[in-house]
Amino acid sequence: MLLIHCPYCSETLPEVEFTYAGEAHIVRPETPSAQSDADWEGFLFLRSNVRGPHYERWRHLHGCGRYFNAVRDTVSDKFLTTYKAGEPRPDLSTLTVTQK
């Protein structure tokens, strides 16, 4: 079972306190009605599905309740980092597996 660092609680806690919430940094457009069908399809359905470091959202559901972002390696399952919602994407080259 993974241990996950909640950037709001500043604590590393068991996976069962958290829920996964899909890919991160998919911004809902300011004015959805101005979106083309293709753009809106992309927003709704198209995801990167990467093999390797993946930007994704988690929620500390059974804790503070906050949504936050994470980079997790989809091959090893390991979290590379977690950060608060709204913060920019971390640079992958600066990340290493710190949590074994």
Place this chain on the structure above:
Amino acid sequence: MSNYRVSGRGRVDTARPISFTFDGKTYRGAKGDTVASALLANGVHLMGRSFKYHRPRGAVAAGSEEPNALIGTRRGPGRFEPNTRATVQEIWEGLETTSQNKFPSLKFDVGAVNDAAYMLFSAGFYYKTFMWPRSFWDKVYEPFIRAAAGLGVSPKEEDPDHYASRYLHCDVLVVGAGPTGLAAARAAAVGGLKVVLVDENAEAGGTLLSEPQARIDGRPAWDWLTAELAALKELGVKIMTRTTAIGYYHQNMIGMVEKLTDHLPALPADTPRERMWRVRARQVVLAQGALEKPLVFHGNDRPGVMLAGSAQTFLNRYGVLVGKKPVVITSHDSAWYAAFDLQDAGAKVQAIVDIRGTVSEALLSGARSRGITVKLSHTATGTSGRLRVSSLRVNPVTNGAVGAGEEISCDAVLMSGGWTPSLHLFSHTKGSLAWDDDRTTFLPKDTPEDCVIAGASRGLWGIAAVLADGAEKGRAVAEALGQTPAPAAAQAVEGDRTGSGVSMTELPTDRSPGKAKAFVDYQNDVTAKDLRLAVREGMRSIEHVKRYTTNGMATDQGKMSNINGLNIAADALGKKQPQVGLTTFRPPYTPTTFGAFAGYHRGGHFEVTRKTQIDSWAEEHGAVFEPVSQWRRAWYFPKPGEDMDTAVRRECVATRKSVGIFDASTLGKIEVVGPDAVEFMNRMYTNPWTKLAPGRCRYGLLLGDDGYIRDDGVIGRLSEDKFHVTTTTGGAARVLNMMEDYLQTEWPDLNVWLTSTTEQWSTIALNGPDAAKLLAPFVEGVELTEDAFPHMSCVECTVAGLPARLFRVSFTGEIGFEINVRAHEGRKLWETLWEAGQQYGITAYGTETMHVLRAEKGYIIVGQDTDGTVTPYDCGMGWAVGKKKPDFVGMRGLARPDLVAKGRKQFVGLLTEDKSRLEEGAQIVFDPKQAIPMKMVGHVTSSYLSDTVGQPIALAVIEGGHERMGETVYIPMPDRIIAAKITDPVFVDPENTRLKI
């Protein structure tokens, strides 16, 4: 006691005899015996029948890797366990055991005809034999497979035992309490770290228990072991025996199952049978040792043929000779020592047959001094004996040519094909493996976890070597945890049995390879021939070979068969083993009971049952309940003699005629509060909220951004900045989650707080023409008149003296109120209204009546009439969509091409021509005469008897339904085709006149 017990040998207590039964016959063993060792002490090798061919089988191993000797154990009603390994189960006075896979008896089994019909059961037989003719499937093949398949029989009664679950946090977990693990635990613990040492066996010691001849630091191995265990306890090491590390999970979480009672004659009160430990260790040392491989030759599965190391264990640990005239066939030095031990204990070893052309002079002189015949460069080509091996056929091999065979009479065959490091837990960590050509096996390489692997499980051999390695690895993990342990002096070991060997495919033979039954996987009856056939038939990946042949797929998970299977598959493919690869090891390491996994989560604790404050009243008044998500809800309230239809009809009629009372407490409730609450509501729900005055309610629709309906509910605006949102019973958590998501991540600028208040309120719904009359005398703060408190109003007031939020809403089409009071006051208010309502003939109704009444009005239930692909327009609820708002969740989605296309399934009513009641979920067609498969154009979503309408009613979604009013559609059922007319979904009071006071 018995004629195979050797006095003065073993760790069992022969002064404490124990009686147990096997297939109804009573046997005696000694304290410390397993079922297998006790049976062997009585000369019994035949312990079971194999899975596919029903061949007679005996114990081939002495530990948890045993594939053959699977038995049923019984301890009174409900305490039956199939597939217990006889080599693991300890005996106790009165234990009942039975063999498996045999009929009528173990010695004469009619299923053994499968053995003669082995051509039918070759590799991939599941995919071949049973393909044709099609008509045979139901009558012949399936019953046959079901009768033949499966290991053992499932227990029929409920398990009366209970199972516990614990967490454990430690600095260092050492898995395996053999010499490696003991040394590692000692080295890690000296600096004061919290160390846990775990072993699956009944006692710690590992191979030391089988090698009493060794002397460590000048002391006999068993004395050294006793002292070492005492020293570890002194250091505070927690030593757990009968505890199996079953799986290695992320970030050093290890699952362990501790068996607490299976070895006890009397069950202690309140002791769980097993305990699942979830261990989080900062560092892990894996010291699981190595497992011996069988040799693959014709007849290598006959009872009495077993691993040489296991024979040595039976002798040295249990004081049992597995045979008095054993013969040894080996490709590894270790079997020679087993032969020496048995000879020294009184057996007459008939010969040591070695595949290899040369062995060390030490071994040869050991054999010579004991007078044991040695045959080098020989192969084994067969065994004989019906229920017990009686001879081994051996042939000389010269330059690859197999010479003439010779039968060696025997009562046991001890074989060794070398040793496989146990990499199971290491592989669970996604650790990488490296092929080692010298040892012809995989060795551990890197692991992403904080874990080291030590001793024989990384290919080392001999007590001195693994003690040193264990100590070094123990120090290494202590250093990793910030300690600076001093290096300990190496321990001197006398009588150490180092050695080496070669790894084989099938042994060379002079027999026709097509006829050889040389087993690789005993438990699944997979032979070398099957593996080669799989390769011939096109399997290239080892994963495909595994699944096609089922090699390694049995409950022993390939502990013995994986490397032999790989060697043979690689040979057949003409590739090196690392190019072919190894199949994946998966948890659990050994078979684990469902009880251990379930732990406390059984019966009423399996899942939460949520009950309202009024639930107890419903129970006292005879309600029948139904589960709605996690809630237990009153379904209907039958009077004596009433069936469900009669009760529901009575509840419906009473509610439309006078007044009905309903527990609506399970409705999800979310309070949306803050200066930007109205803006938040505008963005979340389809409806416009800005102009909704405080004190008024509105039916709200929640969509996903894809435009489909997610939830609905009546929402009251209590003040400018406070909304009382209700959701469906099952949708409460989902809706709050969705609201939080948008609020936190898309609109963090909005100043809004969301609070789940579902369980803060008890909600009582009163519906019917007399509802206002009944309720009015209790309400302070508002007049229940059409002018002062019209339909879709809400107010904070008191009801029967209790603070309340009162809503005038209707989910029935009648005058309706929902009274929310503090949760704990719910039953009190219910009883007050019940008492006062007697004069109107008040009737309690349940969820079924609620469903009927709402269906008569055409009100949807999200999740029943909608399925996640339904828009408000599909439901005829375009009126609920705010047309002037700049945006709301789902607005852009509603404009997607597919959602505005013609021919969408639309929500309609159905009335059957023959007045029959439709089945919910039934498919609908336009033309009942079309060829099968017919084009299905929709389905029935809701269907009820309706006294008010005078015939059954149904709701449905049908392609283009809104343009097809009055048309006839057809519902094909197995016995007939039902015609129904499409109608408006509102069956009762379309003008809503009944809502007025």
